Ligand SMILES: Nc1nc2c(ncn2[C@@H]2O[C@H](COP(=O)(O)OP(=O)(O)OP(=O)(O)O)[C@@H](O)[C@H]2O)c(=O)[nH]1
């Protein structure tokens with residue numbers, strides 16, 4: 193199959209264009225370094241299927257950070273029919289440099305100038321014919337986000353495929369000297385691009401004056417994050433209650449009548465095991481999807497790069513940099529892409545230290561556990577404060593970890609980061625994001641969670657002749673064995689079992705609880721409130737927050753660090769810390785008579 | 787008269803004269819538009835010796851003071 197690769201500087205809209213052309217779901221965000229791995233998809237061009245490859249952004253052909261290595265490795269190992277170079281039309285004064293360098297690869301190329309909409313607003317005029325003649329290749333001026341200019345893109349790609357029927361390897365060894373290129377760049381830019389001397393006042397600069405204010409910048413940042421979580425919580429809770437009511441009707445009006453004549457263990461397996469377990473997890477779907485949609489707005493707004501600016505001074509003192517903080521924020525959705533996102537860091541020490549702190553970010557899976565526990569144990573206002581306290585703790589643990597380990601991971605990586613203009617995702621982008629996250633959640637639910645729920649049902653029900661989840665069951669034996677470790681933390685036997693499952697994935701914790709107490713979402717909360725008090729619940733939540741997030745995280749830690757000893761450290765340190773924090777909290781609270 | 791970039795005042799503009807950094811960093815800076823001959827403006831400085839926000843053409847970047855020390859500019 194013919195193959196075309198998308199190349200360009202970071203944050204120029206490669207993934208947006210890729211998604212539009214192929215219908216694929218590459219992650220898009222207003223942050224340089226959103227894509228850190230290659231992704232390919234098929235597209236119908238000139239009557240044949242063509243493989244289109246989305247690559248991480250590169251600044252030049254000399255970079256050696258891990259995301260840039262992905263590009264270099266691709267170019268030197270995979271033959272292509274042509275390169276589709278995508279540049280930001282508003283920043284050609286520097287980005288054309290990359291195009292000029294890429295000519296040395298001696299592959300057929302076509303040039304796409306993206307963000308035509310922003311260029312127009314800024315009053316930038318590009319003489320396309322002249323530029324095309326200068327560069328000796330087709331040029332299309334498009335707006336990938338709004339879908340403008342796609343006929344031109346298709347034509348250009350088809351033309352590229354016709355001129356290069358044979359796939360070839362890029363000449364990655366031969367690189368021109370950069371000085372000659374810079375002179376050429378300046379000449380071409382001044383000949384073909386017309387920029388108004390005075391920048392028109394725009395939204396980005398006005399917003400920055402407020403959001404990056406030396407005094408109010410940081411408080412505003414935390415305030416807006418807090419407001420965002422309140423919004424998700426406020427909008428999501430009614431939806432969640434609605435969904436769990438629906439599931440309750442399904443249980444009483446459909447499942448129970450259907451299973452009336454089934455043997456008892458089977459009924460128990462289906463209602464207490466599968467239905468309660470999965471249903472309880474499922475009831476969190478609306479809140480989690482909502483959460484990810486809001487995360488998508490934040491990621492696309494350009495505020496992340498501003499967060500790096502605001503936090504860099506503090507992060508530098510912890511041996512990290514502003515980007516580490518951004519990765520922590522991304523980790524609030526899921527730790528896995530955040531860990532991968534550290535590929536943009538060139539210093540290995542900085543990268544490892546950042547990878548050590550990311551797993552403390554309170555990800556959406558842990559959020560489910562905490563939403564459930566706080567609303568079961570606390571009154572509404574206290575529940576919200578508790579949740580906020582857990583977010584604070586998660587950052588405190590990350591910073592503490594950096595402080596403790598910064599000596600071992602000393603680094604001097606320079607920080608040079610683009611601040612993109614503020615942008616807002618289109619409804620289409622948000623719908624796609626919501627849809628993808630639901631799919632992700634449901635696939636997770638159908639895999640891990642079903643397996644986990646089934647397993648825990650067996651553990652708590654075998655042997656069948658004793659009371660479920662009693663000390664005589666398999667689960668009871670297991671819990672007794674772990675008891676000496678968890679008793680000093682105030683975590684009872686049954687809860688300690690869920691922690692064991694939470695090691696695999698936090699989504700299982702609530703499902704497991706529902707099975708253990710054989711209750712659906714609504715009753716479970718009541719049962720739990722009777723079984724444990726707020727001190728025990730908090731101790732349990734602290735432990736859940738701090739210890740290993742999930743198996744996928746461990747796998748990615750290993751894959752990205754390529755070091756077993758680092759992975760071990762990144763698993764054992766949080767485990768020890770979790771025990772210690774819960775222990776100190778529980779014992780202090782009890783000794784104070786709480 | 788030339789001074790290191792980080793000594794320029796907020797909202798002050800200048801022309802980059804030279805960059806005294808290693809090859810890798812110089813190239814990265816060039817890719818972001820930081821090259822001799824380009825006009826640069828300090829937009830703001832983060833408190834507690836945090837990074838600087840600067841603009842070159844239509845590109846805004848943040849740069850730590852340590853790196854800003856390696857760039858010599860002539861204020862205009
Ligand atoms: N205004 C405007 N914004 C766009 C356009 N195309 C993409 N964007 C936005 O630009 C940002 C970056 O888009 P991505 O597709 O993630 O860019 P990328 O080149 O894949 O970035 P990396 O993966 O980081 O290299 C996102 O906020 C997009 O919504 C466009 O045509 N106009």
Ligand SMILES: [Mg+2]
Nearest residue numbers: 206207226227
């Ligand atoms: Mg991308």
